[in-house]
Amino acid sequence: MAPTSFGLRSGDEEARIQLKKISLEETFLLMEYCHFSYGQAKALPIELRRWFLQRKQEENKKVEEARKRASKSAPKAPSRKR
Secondary structure, eight states, rough: OBBOOOGOBBOHHHHHHHHHHHHHHHHHHHHHHOOOEEEEESSSSSHHHHHHHHHHHHHHHHHHHHHHHHHHHSOOOOHHOO
C-alpha cells in the first residue's frame, strides 16, 4: 500500500476520520474563542494551531485565578437583620 495523507496507508480510514475530526475541532475552537476565520485557522500549521489553543487555555486560567482572588479580597456586604 502506498502512503497517503498524514503518512497513513490507504487502509487506515478510521485513523484518517479521527484526524479530520481533531482538525475540525481545533479549527472550531480557534474560530469560536480566538476569532480566527475558517481560512486562517485551516491555513495554520498543526504546531502553530495547537500553540494558539494552548496559549488561549493558559490565558483563560490566569483570568479565572484573578477573578477568584478578586472575589476573595472584595469586601463583603453587611448582612441585614429583619
